[in-house]
Amino acid sequence: MYAVIATGGKQYRVSEGDVIRIETLPAEESEEITFDKVLLVADGDDVNIGAPYVEGGKVSAIVNGHGRGKKIEIIKFKRRKHHRKQMGHRQNFTEVKITGISV
Numbered sequence: 001m002y003a004v005i006a007t008g009g010k011q012y013r014v015s016e017g018d019v020i021r022i023e024t025l026p027a028e029e030s031e032e033i034t035f036d037k038v039l040l041v042a043d044g045d046d047v048n049i050g051a052p053y054v055e056g057g058k059v060s061a062i063v064n065g066h067g068r069g070k071k072i073e074i075i076k077f078k079r080r081k082h083h084r085k086q087m088g089h090r091q092n093f094t095e096v097k098i099t100g101i102s103v
Contacts, residue, residue: 020095059098059101068090
């Protein structure tokens, strides 16, 4: 059984027991959260597709922790112009473990 949820402007395909990194949520560590924006729930050949969300669909998860991702280097360079710009970015994330999917 798996589901497709929407959170943080992105969509994730999750199943029970998965650990995923999503956009930062205002939740404490080891707190239980539920995702109401369930786009699809599939159990074998039985597929429920929402319009836009599945009626009564919920995915529950437990927050494992918060962190920051790997650093991304951004370099802009123009040859022979004495122009070089260098920046870096680290995206914040929340790591959650999926505990249940219900329709």
